[in-house]
Amino acid sequence: xxxxxxxxxxxxxxxxxxxxxxxxxxxxxxxxxxxxxxxxxxxxxxxxxxxxxxxxxxxxxxxxxxxxxxxxxxxxxxxxxxxxxxxxxxxxxxxxxxxxxxxxxxxxxxxxxxxxxxxxxxxxxxxxxxxxxxxxxxxxxxxxxxxxxxxxxxxxxxxxxxxxxxxxxxxxxxxxxxxxxxxxxxxxxxxxxxxxxxxxxxxxxxxxxxxxxxxxxxxxxxxxxxxxxxxxxxxxxxxxxxxxxxxxxxxxxxxxxxxxxxxxxxxxxxxxxxxxxxxxxxxxxxxxxxxxxxxxxxxxxxxxxxxxxxxxxxxxxxxxxxxxxxxxxxxxxxxxxxxxxxxxxxxxxxxxxxxxxxxxxxxxxxxxxxxxxxxxxxxxxxxxxxxxxxxxxxxxxxxxxxxxxxxxxxxxxxxxxxxxxxxxxxxxxxxxxxxxxxxxxxxxxxxxxxxxxxxxxxxxxxxxxxxxxxxxxxxxxxxxxxxxxxxxxxxxxxxxxxxxxxxxxxxxxxxxxxxxxxxxxxxxxxxxxxxxxxxxxxxxxxxxxxxxxxxxxxxxxxxxxxxxxxxxxxxxxxxxxxxxxxxxxxxxxxxxxxxxxxxxxxxxxxxxxxxxxxxxxxxxxxxxxxxxxxxxxxxxxxxxxxxxx
Numbered sequence: 001x002x003x004x005x006x007x008x009x010x011x012x013x014x015x016x017x018x019x020x021x022x023x024x025x026x027x028x029x030x031x032x033x034x035x036x037x038x039x040x041x042x043x044x045x046x047x048x049x050x051x052x053x054x055x056x057x058x059x060x061x062x063x064x065x066x067x068x069x070x071x072x073x074x075x076x077x078x079x080x081x082x083x084x085x086x087x088x089x090x091x092x093x094x095x096x097x098x099x100x101x102x103x104x105x106x107x108x109x110x111x112x113x114x115x116x117x118x119x120x121x122x123x124x125x126x127x128x129x130x131x132x133x134x135x136x137x138x139x140x141x142x143x144x145x146x147x148x149x150x151x152x153x154x155x156x157x158x159x160x161x162x163x164x165x166x167x168x169x170x171x172x173x174x175x176x177x178x179x180x181x182x183x184x185x186x187x188x189x190x191x192x193x194x195x196x197x198x199x200x201x202x203x204x205x206x207x208x209x210x211x212x213x214x215x216x217x218x219x220x221x222x223x224x225x226x227x228x229x230x231x232x233x234x235x236x237x238x239x240x241x242x243x244x245x246x247x248x249x250x251x252x253x254x255x256x257x258x259x260x261x262x263x264x265x266x267x268x269x270x271x272x273x274x275x276x277x278x279x280x281x282x283x284x285x286x287x288x289x290x291x292x293x294x295x296x297x298x299x300x301x302x303x304x305x306x307x308x309x310x311x312x313x314x315x316x317x318x319x320x321x322x323x324x325x326x327x328x329x330x331x332x333x334x335x336x337x338x339x340x341x342x343x344x345x346x347x348x349x350x351x352x353x354x355x356x357x358x359x360x361x362x363x364x365x366x367x368x369x370x371x372x373x374x375x376x377x378x379x380x381x382x383x384x385x386x387x388x389x390x391x392x393x394x395x396x397x398x399x400x401x402x403x404x405x406x407x408x409x410x411x412x413x414x415x416x417x418x419x420x421x422x423x424x425x426x427x428x429x430x431x432x433x434x435x436x437x438x439x440x441x442x443x444x445x446x447x448x449x450x451x452x453x454x455x456x457x458x459x460x461x462x463x464x465x466x467x468x469x470x471x472x473x474x475x476x477x478x479x480x481x482x483x484x485x486x487x488x489x490x491x492x493x494x495x496x497x498x499x500x501x502x503x504x505x506x507x508x509x510x511x512x513x514x515x516x517x518x519x520x521x522x523x524x525x526x527x528x529x530x531x532x533x534x535x536x537x538x539x540x541x542x543x544x545x546x547x548x549x550x551x552x553x554x555x556x557x558x559x560x561x562x563x564x565x566x567x568x569x570x571x572x573x574x575x576x577x578x579x580x581x582x583x584x585x586x587x588x589x590x591x592x593x594x595x596x597x598x599x600x601x602x603x604x605x606x607x608x609x610x611x612x613x614x615x616x617x618x619x620x621x622x623x624x625x626x627x628x629x630x631x632x633x634x635x636x637x638x639x640x641x642x643x644x645x
Contacts, residue, residue: 004217004252005217007213007217007252008186008210008213008214008217008428009186010186010209010213011085011181011184011185011186011188011190011209012082012085012190012209012212012213012247012251013049013053013082013085013086013181013184014181014182014184015209015213015251015252016042016045016046016049016082016251017046017181019042019046019251019254020042020043020045020046022042022254023042023227023254024041024042024043025041025042025043026041026042026227026254026256027039027040027041027256028040028041028042028044028045028250028254028256028257029045029075029078029256029257029258029259030256030257030258030259030273031074031075031258031259032258032259032260032261032265032269032272033261034261035261037258037272040075045075045078045079048075048079048083048163049078049079049082049083049086050083050086050166050170050177051083051162051163051166051167051170052079052080052082052083052084052086052087052162052163052166053083053084053086053087053166053177053180053181054087054165054166054167054169054170054176054177055083055162055163055164055165055166055167055169056083056084056087056089056114056162056166057087057169057176058165058166058168058169059114059138059157059162059165060137060138061084061087061089061113061114061138062088062089063087063088063089063180063183064088064089064090065089065090065113065114066089066090066091066092066110066111066112066113066114066192067080067084067089067090067091067092067112067113067114067115067116068091068092068093068094068106068107068110068112068114068115068116069081069091069092069093069094069115069116069237069238070093070094070095070096070098070103070115070116070117070118070122070125070238071096071116071117071118071119071122071142071237072096072118072119072262072263073233073234073235073236073237073242073259073260074118074142074259075259076116076118076142076159077116077118077237078246078257080116080140081191081247085184085190085191085209086177086180086181086184087177087180088180088183088184090189090190090191090192091190091191091192092106092110092112092191092192092193092194092204093191093193093194093236093237093238093239093243094106094107094194094238095194095236095238095239095585096121096122096236096238097236097578097579097585098125098585099125099579100125100126100128100129101129101132103125103126103129104129104132104133105201106194106201106202107133107135107136108132108133108135109201109204109435109436110192110204110435111135111436112133112135112136113135113136113137113138114136114137114138114139114140115136115138115139115140116139116140116141116142116159117139117140117141117142118141118142118143119141119142119143119145119146120141120143120145120146120147122141123139123141123147123150123156126139127150130155137155138155138156138157139155139156139157140156140157140158140159140162141156141157141158141159142159144158184209185209186208186209186210186213187208187209187210187432188208188209189206189207189208189432190207190208190209190212191207191212191243191247192204192205192206192207192435193205193207193238193240193243193387193431194238194387194585195386195387195388196387196584196585196586196588203434203435203437203440204434204435204436205240205387205388205431205433205434205435206431206432206433206434206435207243207390207431207432208431208432210428211248211390211428211429211430211431212243212244212247212248212251212390213248213251213252214248214390214412214427214428214429215244215248215249215389215390215391215392215410215429216244216247216248216249216250216251216252216253217248217252218410218411218412218413218427218429219248219249219392219395219410220249220252220253221410221411222395222397222410222411223277223356223357223398225249225253225255225276225277226253226255226276227253227254227255228255229253229255229256229275229276229277230255230256230258230273230274230275230276230354231245231249231250231255231256231257231258231275231276231277231278232258232260232266232269232270232273232275232278233245233246233257233258233259233260234260234263234266234270235279235280235281236585238585239585239586240386240387240390240391241279241281241361241362241391241586243391244390244391244392245257245279248390255276258273258275267351270350270351271349271350271351272351273351274351274352274353274354274355275351275354275355276354276355276356276357277355277356277357277358277359278355278358278359279358279359279360279361279383280358280359280360281360281361281362281586281587282360282362282365282369283587284360285358285360285365285369285373285380286369286492286498286517287519288350289369289372289373289495290495290517290519290520291519292346292350293495293520293523294519294520294523297523297527306341306342307342309338310334310337310338310341310342310343311375313331313334313335313338314335314338314339314343314374314375314376314377315371315372315374315375316331316335317331317332317334317335317375318371318374318375319371321374321399322370322374322399322400322401322402323399323400323401324398324399324400339377343375343376343377344377346376347376347377347378352376352378355378355379356379357379357381357398358373358378358379358380358381359380359381359382359383359392359395360380360381360382360383361382361383361384361385361391361392361406362586362587362588365380365382365403365489366403366489366490366492366493367403367404367493368493369493370382370401370403371403374401379398381395381396381398381401381407382395382396382401382403382405382406382407383395383396383406383407384406384407384464384466386452386454387431388430388431388444388450389425389427389429389430389431389450390429390430390431392410393409393410393413393415393425393427393429394406394407394408394409394410394413394415394464395407395408395410396408400463402463404465405459405463405464405465406463406464406465406466407463407464408462408463408464409425409462409464410427412427412428413425413426413427413429414426414427415458415464416449417456417457417458418451420455420470421455421456421457421467421470422451422452422453422454422455422470423452423454423455423456423464423466424449424450424451424452425449425450425452426448426449426450430445430450433445453469453470453471454466454467454468454469454470455467455468455469455470455473455483467483467485467486468483468484468485468486469485472484472485472591474504474505474506475505475506476504476505476506476507476508476509476510476563477506477507477508478508478563480561480563482504482510482561482563482564484501484502484503484504484591485502487500487502487510487512487564487566488500488501488502488512488589490555490558491512491514491551491552491555491566494551494554494555495517495520496516496517496520496521496524496547496548496551497514497515497516497517497548497551498515498516498517498518498575499514499515499575499576499589500512500513500514500515501513501514501576501589501591501594501595502566503595503602503605507606508606509563509565509567509568510563510564510565510566510567511566511567511568511569511605511606512552512566512568512569512570512605513569513570513571513572513594513598513601513602513605514548514552514569514570514571514572515571515572515575515576516538516539516544516548516571518535518538518575521538521544521547522538524547525538525541525543525544528543530543530544535573535574535575536573536574536617536629536631539571539572539573540571540573540631540632540633540634544571545571545634545636548569548571549636549638552566552569552638553638556638565638566638567637567638568605568606568608568635568636568637568638569605569635569636569638570601570604570605570633570634570635570636571634572598572601573615573617573631573633574617576589576594581593581597582594582597600613600615601613601615601633604635605635608637610635611634611635612632612633612634612635613632613633613635614630614631614632614633615630615631615633616628616629616630617629617630617631
């Protein structure tokens with residue numbers, strides 16, 4: 001058996017070549033198309049990658065050039081990404097939800113020469129800004145549907161044409177790509193991964209081969225994976241959260257990566273694959289829990305009774321499992337019965353039956369959500385990291401899961417807290433810096449440590465507790481410090497609250513704009529005979545306001561400090577959306593943007609003499625059209641720490 005630590009001395013294309021030598025005919029990738037799963041072996045994966053690399057050379061792509069990828073998750077994204085690395089180039093992922101002008105800015109910043117798109121929707125965005133991106137000399141598209149009008153333009157090329165060029169080049173020189181791969185070094189930059197961009201244009205983190213491979217190896221020292229394990233690729237490929245699995249974990253462990261038929265069918269396709277591990281943002285797990293609750297509410301009464309009884313049993317059992325302690329025999333028996341009768345069929349419907357571990361990161365999850373999944377038998381664990389350290393640097397270990405922390409460092413990761421409370425990390429997974437931003441790179445890697453920009457501390461057992469962004473920590477007018485993100489996450493522990501934006505910097509009290517969860521609150525309203533048409537209509541219901549008032553009052557009663565309590569709140573008439581610039585592509589709140597966009601609402605939160613404010617609500621439809629609606633938006637004041645009911 002090959003010493004896995006020696007894999008750190010390889011590049012990603014060299015590691016792929018090593019995989020072919022070990023298990024050439026084992027399935028590496030699998031794609032669902034027209035209802036049928038189509039496999040690619042490691043040998044086929046390598047061949048496609050080599051054809052891409054050789055084809056890129058034929059169209060003038062040279063070592064050091066940049067190739068951007070925009071599209072849904074399909075095997076061709078990996079063929080192009082790894083093929084670019086094999087050709088000595090550098091890949092870059094762009095979110096498929098990005099608008100044309102955003103894409104143009106990113107392409108110019110990253111000096112991109114070639115762009116790969118999977119369909120007409122993405123190609124049309126590039127056509128719209130063609131005059132703004134003179135450095136891009138070729139667009140490669142995978143899906144030819146709708147491309148007839150572009151076929152006579154040399155700026156465009158079908159993916160199959162690129163493969164054909166590569167096949168011809170390899171026919172003339174079979175060792176062409178092998179020689180190029182041999183030139184690669186593990187510390188070469190191989191991918192530019194965009195940061196979340198909470199304060200402006202995203203920065204391109206220069207990731208090297210060693211970063212991805214090290215992360216993949218170290219995480220599996222904590223949670224072992226077998227070569228026969230399955231993974232479903234449904235997260236945006238531009239996000240480090242997907243790259244760390246598709247590049248790092250998959251190649252380091254030999255697991256199979258599965259691509260759903262579409263984003264819309266990914267949860268259904270997950271049931272067919274039955275993955276052994278998954279990774280997702282908190283909202284995915286919150287949405288699944290909401291769906292489970294809705295199904296339970298609609299179930300027969302006997303099923304509801306059994307579910308609620310064994311949920312309580314499961315929660316007690318989960319408390320022992322999460323702490324790694326042996327359960328009493330009676331509890332263990334009841335938990336086993338509940339799992340067999342209630343939870344096993346339930347998680348089978350979700351596609352979680354073979355799941356050994358589920359990871360989440362990007363924001364804190366409430367203790368109730370951890371306990372909920374652990375009670376079902378789903379081993380949900382928190383991870384923490386950032387783009388610049390390849391996504392994961394800290395995680396919960398089995399038997400040591402604490403909802404109020406993000407776990408312990410991965411093997412080979414060092415952690416210390418600076419004098420200002422900033423989390424600093426050091427490992428082989430830390431990136432080389434930011435592309436074309438030497439000043440920002442110097443700040444990021446000052447003193448040889450990765451400066452996360454997050455405030456936190458290590459507890460007595462070595463667990464890391466994350467508080468907030470150092471720059472986002474606020475102070476009331478009285479000088480009392482608080483973390484808006486910490487309070488927002490606490491508010492979102494309520495199943496009725498989907499999103500919250502907390503304010504209070506240099507103000508007399510803390511206030512919040514709140515998004516209700518349309519699924520949970522919608523079902524709550526239906527059960528009480530409350531009719532509604534749109535999200536706005538639902539959010540303005542007085543009964544819904546009283547429901548949320550009760551949730552905020554409960555939050556206030558449990559607040560650790562008096563100045564954490566919410567004095568005023570309003571329910572926003574629309575869901576915060578990344579397409580409207582209110583959220584980043586990874587779902588993080590762009591707080592300053594939200595405050596400026598809704599400045600009238602923000603000011604009203606601090607005008608206790610105003611209970612209702614007339615606002616103009618602008619809505620943008622999928623076809624780009626907009627409409628404006630005038631509405632009366634109520635504001636609510638609470639007695640701090642007291643239940644007004």
